[in-house]
Amino acid sequence: MISGLKTGLKKLKEAGFKLTPQRRVIFEVLESSDKHMSAEEIHKRVKERYPRAGLATTYRTLDLLKELGLVTNINLGEEHKHYELAGKCHYHLVCLRCGDVIEFGSNFFGKIEKGLSKDHGFEVTDQNVEFHGYCSKCRQKGEKIDDLACGYEG
Amino acid sequence: MISGLKTGLKKLKEAGFKLTPQRRVIFEVLESSDKHMSAEEIHKRVKERYPRAGLATTYRTLDLLKELGLVTNINLGEEHKHYELAGKCHYHLVCLRCGDVIEFGSNFFGKIEKGLSKDHGFEVTDQNVEFHGYCSKCRQKGEKIDDLACGYEG
DNA sequence: ATTTTAAATGAGAAGAATTCTCAATTGGGA
């Protein structure tokens, strides 16, 4: 994980931003959940801890945290933007039929990341990997699983 | 690429949907562009070829094509949903500061895909891989590029 | 070719999500 509470807030401050209670709480909410949440969901939880928090602040803070690389947002399936702490390195299987999202871990990507740094001068802070397709429940019998989209050989 | 015009429309038809001019045109528009577009951009181009097309139809068709696995949507950076033909196997570097998206190719993923089929019974039709971080222009001097988020070894 | 019928469409209203505005508040340096 890229940042615990202390590390994250420290980074905020180092970048010249104020440490407001709202920002603390939003960060805490993100930390306390192990799954991605919509802005609305995050705001709901923020208000439980800090009732006078405004929705706009949640949006503003999420944007700010995203720009600082502390938070990442993904957009799986039909739903709206979801946010989570950056650096969690989740990989998602998104079913196009039922919308189910299966998470899985992988350690294939470190090598690629380092290559990116070299080839493009790009500093990776987070990654979002989605495989779209059909889950076992939704797959129709007779569909060949070998019939994959990309011709890559790996 | 998963589907040329013929293949794609054939799949639509096989699934029991009608082959309307609108759907043809939307498919053509997606085919004729090599980059992902917002629904609004797609609709604009559709109307150039078929002026009385309605926006709702564009949305409906994009959803339909997505469910059929013919179109994929991604959400890079701040902007709204973008669509493109599925199976293009693009990989994106998204700069959190300037929003630039650098595309790159890779052939590391075929192996993973096949593993997914085996382990999860998941049939992959398309993939979206994003690495978030800072591009070479936006990286500040002194930032260590080795300080990557994930501890994976590859 | 004509008929038939459910699917698809266009137009604009409706609904959601996100951003903006601005007066009031506040964190944190001086």
Next chain:
DNA sequence: TCCCAATTGAGAATTCTTCTCATTTAAAAT
């Protein structure tokens, strides 16, 4: 403690997406 730019809350405004429903149409049946 004082000060001031940064931040906030509230709700308006904007933008994106979906819905409604009367009309049109693809394509199967005749």
